[in-house]
Amino acid sequence: MPTVAQFFLCGLLAVSARGQDYDGSPRDEDAFSYVQPENTTILGPYGHSPPVFPSPHATGSGGWEEAFAQAQDFVAQLTPEEKADMVTGQFGPCVGNIVAIPRLNFGGLCLQDGPLAIRVADYASVFPAGVAAASTWDRKILYERGFAMGEEFKAKGAHVALAPVAGPLGRSAYSGRNWEGFAADPYLTGVAMEETIRGFQDAGVQATAKHFVGNEQETQRNPTYDPDGTVTDVLQEAVSSNIDDRTMHELYLWPFANAARARVASVMCSYQRLNGSYACENSKILNGLLKQELGFQGYVMSDWGGTHSGVASIEGGLDMNMPGGIGAYGQDPKAGSFFGGNVTRAVSNGTLPESRLDDMILRIMTPYFWLGQDRDYPTIDPSSADLNTFSPRSEWLREFNLTGPRSRDVRGDHASLIRRHGAEATVLLKNKNNALPLRAPKTIAVFGNDAAENTNGPVNQDTFEFGTLAAGGGSGTGRFTYLVSPLAALNARARRDGTSLVQYWLNNKQVATSSVSDLLGVPTQPEACLVFLKTWAAEGEDRAHLDSDYSGNEVVASVAKTCNNTIVVTHSSGINTLPFANHPNVTAILAAHYPGQESGNSIVDVLYGDVNPSGRLPYTIARNGSDYNAPPTTEVTTNGKYDWQSWFDEKLEIDYRYFDAHNIPVLYEFGFGLSYTKFNISNVRAERVVQAIPSTPERLPVQPGGNPALWETLYNVSVSVTNTGPVHGATVPQLYVTFPDSTPSGTPPKQLRGFEKVALEPGESRVVSFALARRDLSYWDVVSQEWVVPEGEFTLRVGFSSRDLREVVRVTLVE
Numbered sequence: 001m002p003t004v005a006q007f008f009l010c011g012l013l014a015v016s017a018r019g020q021d022y023d024g025s026p027r028d029e030d031a032f033s034y035v036q037p038e039n040t041t042i043l044g045p046y047g048h049s050p051p052v053f054p055s056p057h058a059t060g061s062g063g064w065e066e067a068f069a070q071a072q073d074f075v076a077q078l079t080p081e082e083k084a085d086m087v088t089g090q091f092g093p094c095v096g097n098i099v100a101i102p103r104l105n106f107g108g109l110c111l112q113d114g115p116l117a118i119r120v121a122d123y124a125s126v127f128p129a130g131v132a133a134a135s136t137w138d139r140k141i142l143y144e145r146g147f148a149m150g151e152e153f154k155a156k157g158a159h160v161a162l163a164p165v166a167g168p169l170g171r172s173a174y175s176g177r178n179w180e181g182f183a184a185d186p187y188l189t190g191v192a193m194e195e196t197i198r199g200f201q202d203a204g205v206q207a208t209a210k211h212f213v214g215n216e217q218e219t220q221r222n223p224t225y226d227p228d229g230t231v232t233d234v235l236q237e238a239v240s241s242n243i244d245d246r247t248m249h250e251l252y253l254w255p256f257a258n259a260a261r262a263r264v265a266s267v268m269c270s271y272q273r274l275n276g277s278y279a280c281e282n283s284k285i286l287n288g289l290l291k292q293e294l295g296f297q298g299y300v301m302s303d304w305g306g307t308h309s310g311v312a313s314i315e316g317g318l319d320m321n322m323p324g325g326i327g328a329y330g331q332d333p334k335a336g337s338f339f340g341g342n343v344t345r346a347v348s349n350g351t352l353p354e355s356r357l358d359d360m361i362l363r364i365m366t367p368y369f370w371l372g373q374d375r376d377y378p379t380i381d382p383s384s385a386d387l388n389t390f391s392p393r394s395e396w397l398r399e400f401n402l403t404g405p406r407s408r409d410v411r412g413d414h415a416s417l418i419r420r421h422g423a424e425a426t427v428l429l430k431n432k433n434n435a436l437p438l439r440a441p442k443t444i445a446v447f448g449n450d451a452a453e454n455t456n457g458p459v460n461q462d463t464f465e466f467g468t469l470a471a472g473g474g475s476g477t478g479r480f481t482y483l484v485s486p487l488a489a490l491n492a493r494a495r496r497d498g499t500s501l502v503q504y505w506l507n508n509k510q511v512a513t514s515s516v517s518d519l520l521g522v523p524t525q526p527e528a529c530l531v532f533l534k535t536w537a538a539e540g541e542d543r544a545h546l547d548s549d550y551s552g553n554e555v556v557a558s559v560a561k562t563c564n565n566t567i568v569v570t571h572s573s574g575i576n577t578l579p580f581a582n583h584p585n586v587t588a589i590l591a592a593h594y595p596g597q598e599s600g601n602s603i604v605d606v607l608y609g610d611v612n613p614s615g616r617l618p619y620t621i622a623r624n625g626s627d628y629n630a631p632p633t634t635e636v637t638t639n640g641k642y643d644w645q646s647w648f649d650e651k652l653e654i655d656y657r658y659f660d661a662h663n664i665p666v667l668y669e670f671g672f673g674l675s676y677t678k679f680n681i682s683n684v685r686a687e688r689v690v691q692a693i694p695s696t697p698e699r700l701p702v703q704p705g706g707n708p709a710l711w712e713t714l715y716n717v718s719v720s721v722t723n724t725g726p727v728h729g730a731t732v733p734q735l736y737v738t739f740p741d742s743t744p745s746g747t748p749p750k751q752l753r754g755f756e757k758v759a760l761e762p763g764e765s766r767v768v769s770f771a772l773a774r775r776d777l778s779y780w781d782v783v784s785q786e787w788v789v790p791e792g793e794f795t796l797r798v799g800f801s802s803r804d805l806r807e808v809v810r811v812t813l814v815e
């Protein structure tokens with residue numbers, strides 16, 4: 001329950017704020033969604049979004065000062081019409097387009113999806129998905145992946161990558177887009193965001209942290225439009241993610257603070273409503289949290305069609321409207337725009353201060369100059385325009401000058417990097433009697449419709465019964481130039497070894513319902529039976545279940561009845577229930593997620609021990625699907641306009657925080673993963689690095705990432721890690737913090753606050769240290785609106801997973 005003070009604060013801030021529509025007329029109270037409309041279900045201590053105006057102007061502080069000055073020069077030369085063009089998307093060759101202004105030598109902006117590849121492109125690579133990259137728990141890999149993707153975006157002429165993803169964070173196991181993001185933990189996701197953004201931007205491409213914020217389900221992410229009305233007539237508004245202030249700070253906002261700190265160029269506001277107000281016109285989250293509190297200096301772009309108003313959105317903090325049109329997904333360019341000419345009109349009639357419009361453009365152009373995109377940037381590959389089904393040429397209302405070589409091959413030597421990353425991302429969950437690595441087995445039998453080539457075409461815009469899965473669907477997918485299937489890689493390996501005879505059964509229905517010994521038809525069992533399972537997920541829909549698709553559990557059960565060395569590999573969007581995990585004949589299980597184009601090679605490298613697995617789960621695998629909390633809101637039984645509500649009542653208790661708080665046994669916990677060698681941890685030490693630690697941070701001028709005092713290291717914790725097994729391998733020591741008893745109730749029993757990937761030869765030891773910043777050791781106090789280090793004793797535990805914590809040290813920061 002909130003305290004009286006908290007409740008009063010919310011109530012006070014939730015007083016009606018009036019906005020104005022682009023035509024200058026006052027907005028309907030009812031349409032101004034953070035004012036509680038009558039007869040709706042927006043009630044309770046949260047679910048309101050207080051007004052925060054005006055929108056803070058950028059200053060370029062924190063390293064962008066020079067680029068900011070260049071942007072100021074640029075803005076000073078723009079006509080009113082050009083200003084409107086700078087903030088309004090146009091249909092054109094890329095997924096998002098800002099038109100060129102040739103007289104100022106500005107070539108325009110090309111915005112392209114997405115988080116695992118430049119999607120609308122030929123001759124580009126498909127990298128491991130976010131969930132796979134996060135499973136490496138390897139900062140270096142996360143950076144390398146971002147950099148390599150950045151190289152490809154740039155070579156194709158894309159200025160802005162619509163990646164990476166920190167929302168969804170993974171509140172619900174069912175969310176259809178969890179795989180695009182990283183981990184069901186803000187700390188790990190925060191690190192992954194920083195590394196990926198730095199990678200992209202070091203390669204010269206603007207990164208976009210998306211979807212801001214609370215985009216934790218796909219169902220009703222957008223309004224239901226009236227099919228008989230105009231393009232803006234809404235029957236039911238999008239779902240509202242209702243998140244209390246503490247949960248917002250400690251979970252969902254957290255990784256965006258890392259993104260701001262990494263100087264991310266852009267943030268994409270999400271589709272759904274947040275505490276009653278659309279995310280793309282929500283002044284509390286855009287002006288208040290992002291621009292004020294986190295000191296974000298870049299621009300906020302809307303998700304595609306996520307803009308629902310003109311001036312109200314601009315005042316609320318939105319800087320760029322994408323793709324520019326109105327209606328569902330902004331897909332009707334001829335229906336006009338909330339921005340465009342309305343922006344010019346709003347400035348000329350005094351509704352919108354010109355200084356705010358200038359601020360929007362300064363925010364857009366500062367990262368452009370900062371990254372040197374004004375100098376010799378590659379042209380847009382004309383082939384991208386042909387592949388862009390979102391806005392085909394027939395829809396373009398403006399001219400685009402597409403010169404330069406067509407169909408450039410931008411893949412470079414990324415295949416070997418993708419193969420390595422895919423292998424490093426693989427999580428070994430079970431390895432009974434050292435079933436793995438395989439030792440040149442004479443006979444292998446392969447089962448499952450995920451093992452072989454796709455039969456319905458390679459573009460993952462749909463799930464097909466036959467064919468391996470290496471990426472999910474929607475805007476976060478990639479366009480494969482090739483895809484190495486597990487079966488192809490196993491065959492190649494068998495030929496190389498000159499030993500194995502590989503036979504395969506790819507029809508799940510047949511395997512699930514037949515006697516496998518009859519199928520095998522040989523007197524002796526294969527030495528290993530490999531079962532490949534897949535689980536599809538895509539943008540726009542939540543998962544219907546947590547099992548593998550196409551009766552995967554039944555396939556395993558059938559194979560394991562006959563084969564006493566059944567090895568299961570899952571290619572999945574994320575969480576799967578694994579009811580066969582304790583079957584005595586299932587000797588090994590590997591979660592390979594979506595590894596990208598080298599999928600087969602990556603898994604064969606692990607199966608045969610060329611790569612010693614070191615991936616770790618970025619979420620929890622429960623014993624039963626029914627053990628998971630926080631399901632998406634999948635239906636409402638009433639038809640009121642505002643009735644879609646998703647109450648984040650579990651607050652901080654998502655994933656392991658929930659299982660730990662309720663002592664629920666799990667199958668494989670967050671942070672878990674096996675290796676072909678063994679590791680030990682010893683000698684934990686905690687060293688205080690600052691003298692006095694006041695409970696609240698010094699109020700320093702805000703920099704990108706927020707108050708710099710929050711990033712100051714207060715403690716260094718170190719442990720010694722030893723490889724005690726027979727082979728070279730890497731492990732991930734993890735540090736979890738248990739807050740003192742004085743911390744307000746609802747604090748999770750432990751929270752990840754440090755990790756490091758460390759590779760060791762047999763017998764080798766290394767000291768690994770974790771820097772604990774003030775933010776890591778604070779909770780968000782809703783009353784003082786400040787991060788507070790609580791009084792009393794902290795327990796710091798280090799181990800190899802969230803439930804395998806071996807070393808403990810206790811420290812008191814504030815007496």
Ligand code: NOJ
Pocket residue numbers: 095113114162210303304475
């Ligand atoms: C909608 C998706 O939510 C977003 O992630 C994507 O970047 C845009 N569409 C553009 O495709």
